[in-house]
Amino acid sequence: MEKKWWKEAVVYQIYPRSFKDADGDGIGDLRGIISKLDYLKELGIDVVWLSPVYQSPNDDNGYDISDYRNIMDEFGTMEDWEEMVSEMHKRGIKLVMDLVVNHTSDEHPWFIESRKSKDNAYRDYYIWRPGKEGKEPNNWESFFSGSAWEYDEATGEYYLHLFSKKQPDLNWENPNVRKEIYEMMRFWLDKGVDGFRMDVINMISKVPELPDGEAYDGKKYASGSRYFMNGPRVHEFLQEMNREVLSHYDIMTVGETPGVTPKEGILYTDPARCELNMVFQFEHVDLDSGPGGKWDIRPWKLADLKKTMTKWQKELEGKGWNSLYLNNHDQPRAVSRFGDDKQYRVESAKMLATFLHMMQGTPYIYQGEELGMTNVRFSSIEDYRDIETLNMYKEYVEKYGENPQAVLEKIYYKGRDNARTPMQWDDSKHAGFTDGTPWIQVNPNYKEINAKAALQDPDSVFHYYKKLIQLRKQHPVIVYGTYHLILEDHPLIYAYTRTLENEKLVVITNFSNETPVFRLPEDIVYTAKELLIHNYPVVESEELHEIRLRPWEARVYKIQ
Template sequence: MTKSWWKESVVYQIYPRSFNDTTGNGIGDIPGIIEKLDYIKSLGVDVVWLCPVYESPNDDNGYDISDYRKISEDFGGQEAFDELLEKMHQKGLKLVMDLVANHTSDEHYWFQESKKSKTNPYRDYYVWKDGKEDGPPNNWTSFFSGSAWLHDDTTDQYYLHYFTKKQPDLNWENPEVRKEIHDVIKYWFDKGVDGFRMDVISVISKPEGLPDTTFEKFQDTIENDYANGPKIHDYLNEMNREVLSKYDIMTVGEGPGIDLKNGPLYVDESRNELNMVFHFDHMFIDCGLGGKYDPREFNLNEFKEVFSNWDKALKDKGWGSIFLGNHDFSRMISRFGDDGTHHNASAKLLVTLLMTLRGTVYVYQGDEIGMTNVAYPHISDYNDVETLNAYKEAKEQGKDMDAFMSVVHAQSRDNARTPMQWDTHKNAGFSDGKPWLKINPNYTDINVAAQEQDTNSILNYYREMIAFRKAHPTMVYGDYECIDNGHESIYAYLRWDAEHCFLVLHNFSDRTQTYASPIQGNGFGLMKSNLSDFTDQIYELAPWQTKILKEH
């Protein structure tokens, strides 16, 4: 297996709008990130992934880009960005940007031209189709509810939008579109940016003929109709050949619909496409037939199988991404841990899991202090377009809206977007003005300032575990095997290479558990735990305890 800096890196994801506001307008900005660079560096991370800061009307909080080469003044503009990049590099940090290339904003120049007439030079930059007698060209639905098509009166045709109606999909069949995107990538690499996280890159190639979907479950529609289109690998190989391969950068593709069958194709080192992808097998594990707003019970064994199966699929030629949360999902401690009684222990367990699996690790802002989901009392408190559309649809269907609000509390993307909790001052130290999204009320208990002073804090444990991973390359490149025999509460696995062997144990429950190790005779000793008052019995685990054992 080839070694590289991006395989060994720990990435810290920043959602700029919610990170740190220096102007008092309630919106986080780039100078706010510059202000916190020493804090970010103190975590021990190597790379910062910055969610979109480009010019945008913000229908989807920056994922609707109106100018790929312009930094929005909302975030501080180009001068602030240049300063950020320079200061990050001075501190030994790399910067990864978001590339949103499946769609633009409907306010982008290309689309403004495209919709003028069927003969406009930019017409073929987007997916335009005639409708059927009874409506849109096909029965596709948007990721954000409703039809994926919108009628335009000017030319009496429909345009495709997988996401909001203000996010028209680009037509990647057009070589001019691909060249435009390549030029955008080159522009940022030439400025010194160190890589791209490629938003929903798995859906840029549309199925031939755009047939109706026949699947009842939307996730099946994504996997079989929207993602992994017939030319996806041609497009990525071309991108790699024309641009990516000419720079020392990292690429990670967001991959809705990517599964174990096709996932390795994106990251096989011999195919020259992407370094790694984000698959979502574990992130949709509690979603029912109707998607994330139709939840089902979490199952630990299914969760373990996801990590085990992907490690096996990628271990020979590819590379994985290890994450449990980001700006599109609930807070990981509220979802996979215990954000109540065992808040401290379960947050530490989850980061131990992240730091002891094979793949590049991603940490989302606020998870390092155990930030939790928020339960706003009214739907008017929410900002996320996906949440608002789902609520509207549920209401139209006559659902029990009190029950649906409980689902919103658990599943809304705004859970991850509440402003960063820095201290106990007004607005959690995020802003002197009214925040764009309400602060989670628990900021008085959960904040950076308090945890900086506490040696037993989640924050300081994150620093310990990141340092631990860097001190033990076995955790980065070593082999992996799950050895818990399908235990309902324990996740146990080996990590080993020619020099070392580790046994990692996690108790995903609020009860004491005993691990029946098949290898107890091999001389393992306790090396690290998230609890200080653990038993002398190394295979006994207190509630939400995690242990790292090392073979003598």
């Protein structure tokens, strides 16, 4: 397997709005990030993925960009950004920027021109259609609720927006759009960016006829995803992007690709195809979604998690590359979702980290994950800020007549603001995030869960993550070894091996607050063992063949 720096790296995602506020306006900023780079260095981070900091009206917290070549005023200036990159590079930390090119803001100059008239030079930069019989061009539903089409009085046509109505979709069929995007990418790469995380990149190619989607449950709008996810020209566009831009730089690329299968994942990530280095797939974070989507919440099962993770590990092996994540700015906190965020918060946060970081792929840590930060339960919908959450609440309560408290329970479990509460730096007011009033409230548990306390406690979640990152740098088997699931049918234990030539690891994790017995399969024989990492005190002489695991216990053995 070809060695690459981005395979060996550990990535830390910063959501700038919530990371650290340096100027007291209650909003995180670039100077706040600069002030915390030593913290990231201490953790052992190789790459920072920075969520969007471009000029934006902030309808969707920066994912609606009005100027791709400027910095949002709230975050600072281009000089601040340049200093941040320089300070990262001094510490051996690379920077990956968010590339949001499925859509722009409706305040972007291209769209302002596009909506002026049907014959404007920029009209075809976006997807415009006349209505059908006085209705929208098709029945697609936006990801943020309601129709994916917005009527524009000036020209009497509708424009497509898969997300907010302030995020019109770009028309990638237009070569001028692609040319402008490639020029913008070169602008940032020439300024020192080390790669891109590409927002919903598998949605840039739509089936040209834009057919109706299949209605779910008789509701007005339908998912049209089969007509805009992994569309007819998406690979052609990405190969062109690689040819024109990506191949000229030594960078890391990761595509956000909802709805991809491993087979499609290989198309995006096989090095021979010259598209992307890796993708974010969503199967494992959709295990608790029913047929009605994200808010149709169902209990997830360990058997399904094993099946999904194993499928991606095995099918991409030697062909593509995995991204490993449980948290990001769009997902609830992993310890609240997959672990036990109450009695066994610390143990389960460490176990989840072990389960993930020992797999083949590039691990991503989302800010606060290394502290075991948890979901939040705000008492009122007024305390929430996320457009997806607010739209869903309004629709479910007003349109479908659901009980407001029942809808809040969905938000407590899965809302995006769970990940967006401010980073918990210390136990001072507002968790040390800001001297002002934070743009969204801090999770009340910051007195116990914060970076200052974690740094001082050698048994903290932080120090455990630090050790996991060090192990990755010391043992090539963690990066390049093959994966093999063991104890496939065990209802509580997720265990697997990693093998690279003569080196072998056994990874044992207990996904429960029970005390199951781990028994080593008979086909695994060893003469010597070394315990590399564990989240409970362990007797070194203990036999590996049979271990009674404690709640949420994790162990990794190197065997010979």
